[in-house]
Amino acid sequence: MINDRGNIKWQGFFLPEHKEMLAQLHEEQFDVEKPELDEQKLLEMSQQIAEAIQEHNQIAITYHKAKRYHSVTGVVEKADGFAQTLHIRTNDGDLVHLPLSSITDIV
Numbered sequence: 001m002i003n004d005r006g007n008i009k010w011q012g013f014f015l016p017e018h019k020e021m022l023a024q025l026h027e028e029q030f031d032v033e034k035p036e037l038d039e040q041k042l043l044e045m046s047q048q049i050a051e052a053i054q055e056h057n058q059i060a061i062t063y064h065k066a067k068r069y070h071s072v073t074g075v076v077e078k079a080d081g082f083a084q085t086l087h088i089r090t091n092d093g094d095l096v097h098l099p100l101s102s103i104t105d106i107v
Helices: 006-010 016-028 039-055
Strands: 058-065 068-080 085-090 095-099 103-106
Touching (some): 039 058, 039 068, 039 103, 068 095
Antiparallel strands (some): 058 068, 058 103, 068 085
C-alpha cells in the first residue's frame, strides 16, 4: 500500500526565522513615508481648520502615524497653538488629539 502524505509533501520547509522575516516583509510593503507639504498646502489646511472652528463644520482629516495613513471625521473643538495639537470630537463622541505635524490632508 502506498503511503501518500497529500498536500504536506508540497509545502515548503520554513524555519521560524523565515516565517518571521516573511511576515515582516509583508507588513513593510504597506509602510508609507510621511510626505513633505509645501507652503501653499499648509496655508490651505490652516484656513480650513480656522473655518471649521468658526462655523463648527464637520471635517475629515487624514494624518500619518506609525508609517500608515489614518483618517478621522468630526468637529474641531480646539486648536492648541502651544502644544501644536488639534482637538477633534468624532461622531462617536470621542475626543482625538492630533499633532498638527502629522496632518497630511483635510477635506
